[in-house]
Every structure is written in structure tokens, then in C-alpha cells.
Amino acid sequence: MRAHLAFLVAFAVVFVGVFSARSRQGDDVKVVYNPLYKSRFTKNPIYEPRSEGEAAIPAKSLAKSRWSLASKKVSAAQKISKPAKPQKGPNPFKASLSQFTGLPNICKDIFEVINKNLEVEGLFRISGSAATIDRLKGLYKDGRSHLTEINAELAKNTITVHDLTGLVKLFFRELAEPVTGYNNYKSLINMTNEAEDGLPTAIEVINNLSKQESVTLKNLLELSHNIAQQSKTNLMTPTNLGVVWGPNCIKSKAALSPADMMTDASKVNLAFTSLINWYPELKVSFKN
């Protein structure tokens, strides 16, 4: 038994020794192109003389060097393609929501920033700098996400949160069709007349939205709800937010008579205020 064990150990030691000597030797060989291995070096991992008079090259070592070269190439390629450029999208200004897939990048970026700055006073009410908003508009024209850039600018104080709220407000104002859709205007106005709860009408309106309108409005209401929950510090109550968002999001396609315009204006604001207040009940009705 013992003798067997000793023999096995001795054999292992010798084997490892020979093996490592072989690979050391292999490493010392200068690798020259070997025409015998035109295609696949890995297929035949044995020593083979190149031609008469020339030193043998360990095929294994050749294969290894080829392999490591190939894997280096792969990892270099991976490094180049790694920071995948954020996808280009439609120019978000004066756009139609139907051009997008999911929440537009400009909303994604800016909503994320605002959600981290909920304590800032006057969110969406205080206007940013017109020149900065115009510059940021140029940045976002390619439809890509610019979250990295805007976070860097915020850190350097070259832009403020109010410039970003101004920009996203501009996006909603310039949409070809408001985020609540023209066809729901009358229902939203009527919703505010209802002596009883207008919630069922609000749910009907949401069911009437296109998928793109639905996802965009849901995110806007969620953000507004988050802001309103911090109104003690940011001073933006649902009513204040309704004044900001109503005229940008609830619009009539048909020109209104001056009288209707007067009476509708406050209803538009009130309708949006109600949507913010009802967001917790409404959110299950949105298409995701």
C-alpha cells in the first residue's frame, strides 16, 4: 500500500517537473511563422520540424501565441464597443409622441435628476435661463440620453435644476399633440364639473390614451406626485403644479371662443391637479 502511494507521488513529481520544463522550453522559443500550420495551430499540438536544418518549433507554443493574440484582439474590440452610445432617437422638440418607443430620453434623464432634487424650491414654477435652455435644447436634438453630461454640468454649476425643468416643460409644450390627447379634452374639462367624484372619468380618459401617451403621462404624474409630497420644502402643491402643467398638457384642438377660453383655463389647471391627486388610484390603469 505504502509502496504504491510513494510510487504515485514520485510519478506525479516527475511528471510535473517534465511538464513545466517543457513549457519553459516552449516559452523560450522565438515564434516564427510556420507554413506547416497554415490554418489551425490548435489542431495538431505536437512538435514538428519546419524544414530540413531548421529548429523545431513547439506547435503548442505557436498555438498558444496565436490564441493569446486572438483573445487580445477580442478584448480590444470589446473595450471599444463597451460604452455603447446611447441610442439616437427622434428630435424631441415639436415631435409627436407616437415617434418614440417608451418614455423619451429627455424625460428619462430630467425626471431622474428631478427625483433626486425634490427639495429644490419652486420646481417647474421658477424659470431657468433662456440661453441655457436653448443650449440644452441643442444638446437633446439628437434624441439621445445626455444624463452624464447634465449631471457633470450640475456638479460644475454651469446649469441648474430650473434650466432642466424649463427644458422638459418646453418639450411638453411643443408636442404636436398634448400628452393627454386632443380627443380627451372635453372629458377632462367635464371631469372638473362633476359634482361627485370625477375619478371614473379620469380612468376612462387614461384607457383612451395611446400607449405612448399613457407611458409619458404616467411618468409625468408620478414625478408630479413625488414633488407634491415634498411641498413643505419645495412649495409645489398639486394646485401649483396644475397651474404649470394644465396648459401644457390639456389642450383643445378646435379654437375656443374667448368666453370658453376664460372658463376652461381654470378647469384645465384643476383637471391636472386632480390627476396628480388621484395618481395613486390611477396608476394601475396606465399601459406600461
Ligand SMILES: *[C@@H]1O[C@H](CO)[C@@H](O)[C@H](O)[C@H]1NC(C)=O
Ligand atoms: C375617447 O376618444 C374618442 C375619440 O377617439 C372620444 O370621442 C371620446 O370622447 C374619448 N373618451 C374619453 C373618455 O375621453
Ligand SMILES: *[C@@H]1O[C@H](CO)[C@@H](O)[C@H](O)[C@H]1NC(C)=O
Ligand atoms: C361634457 O359635458 C357636456 C355638458 O354636460 C356634454 O354635453 C358632453 O357630452 C360632455 N362631453 C364629454 C366628452 O363627456
